[in-house]
Amino acid sequence: MNRRGFTTGVALGAVLMASSVVLAEGATLNVTVKWEGKPYKAKRMKNMNKECTGFHDGTPPRVAAIATNDNGTLQNVFVYVKNAPDGDYPLPSGPALLDQVGCMYVPRVQGVRVGQELRIRNSDPTAHNVHFTPKKNKEFNKSQPKKDLVETMEFKRAEIMVPVKCDVHPWMAAYVGAMEHPFFGTTREEGTAKIEGLPGGTYTLVAWHEKYGEKTLEVTVATGESKDVSLTYSRADKK
Numbered sequence: 001m002n003r004r005g006f007t008t009g010v011a012l013g014a015v016l017m018a019s020s021v022v023l024a025e026g027a028t029l030n031v032t033v034k035w036e037g038k039p040y041k042a043k044r045m046k047n048m049n050k051e052c053t054g055f056h057d058g059t060p061p062r063v064a065a066i067a068t069n070d071n072g073t074l075q076n077v078f079v080y081v082k083n084a085p086d087g088d089y090p091l092p093s094g095p096a097l098l099d100q101v102g103c104m105y106v107p108r109v110q111g112v113r114v115g116q117e118l119r120i121r122n123s124d125p126t127a128h129n130v131h132f133t134p135k136k137n138k139e140f141n142k143s144q145p146k147k148d149l150v151e152t153m154e155f156k157r158a159e160i161m162v163p164v165k166c167d168v169h170p171w172m173a174a175y176v177g178a179m180e181h182p183f184f185g186t187t188r189e190e191g192t193a194k195i196e197g198l199p200g201g202t203y204t205l206v207a208w209h210e211k212y213g214e215k216t217l218e219v220t221v222a223t224g225e226s227k228d229v230s231l232t233y234s235r236a237d238k239k
């Protein structure tokens with residue numbers, strides 16, 4: 001390596017180290033999204049066609065829009081810090097994935113970074129049509145006629161949330177949040193999301209659910225602190 005290349009390498013290493021130090025020293029928010037009341041038992045889908053029902057051993061799956069967990073939490077809630085400071089936050093090293101499995105989107109709700117590659121895969125032996133209907137980004141509408149086909153896209157602007165639908169199967173729905181910063185997460189089977197590397201400060205934490213809308217929480221954290229916070233939804237929140 002020539003002298004110039006070596007210098008560049010050292011400089012780049014220093015920058016990478018500096019950013020990881022900032023992330024390591026930042027605050028952590030351990031977010032739990034609670035569900036108040038009885039667990040929600042979704043009905044089985046009535047409108048799933050025969051071919052797709054066949055991918056589920058002939059029994060249609062439950063409607064996926066509202067899913068509660070046995071530990072009293074709610075799934076598929078996108079949580080994010082609203083007023084995060086501007087920064088040059090590195091993108092994740094790998095792409096995000098929106099899969100189509102059994103004529104359902106997996107995951108149903110997720111966040112990706114602006115400029116991050118989002119792969120859209122058809123894991124079903126049938127045709128899907130992936131249709132993003134954003135307001136601030138460009139519309140994306142592509143058919144995926146065969147199993148294992150992969151399309152890629154990326155968002156140019158931050159947008160919460162971008163609906164995704166399949167023009168072949170009207171029950172299919174997904175929501176993708178495009179974020180300028182890494183301070184977000186989505187609740188799954190544990191009902192929790194971890195936000196790490198947040199600079200100390202006072203923030204508005206926002207929770208978004210497709211049927212129950214938004215909740216907000218003011219949170220103050222110090223650099224290096226790890227804080228447990230929670231937001232609570234109930235049936236009364238239905239939009």
Ligand SMILES: [Cu+2]
Nearest residue numbers: 128166168169
């Ligand atoms: Cu489809």
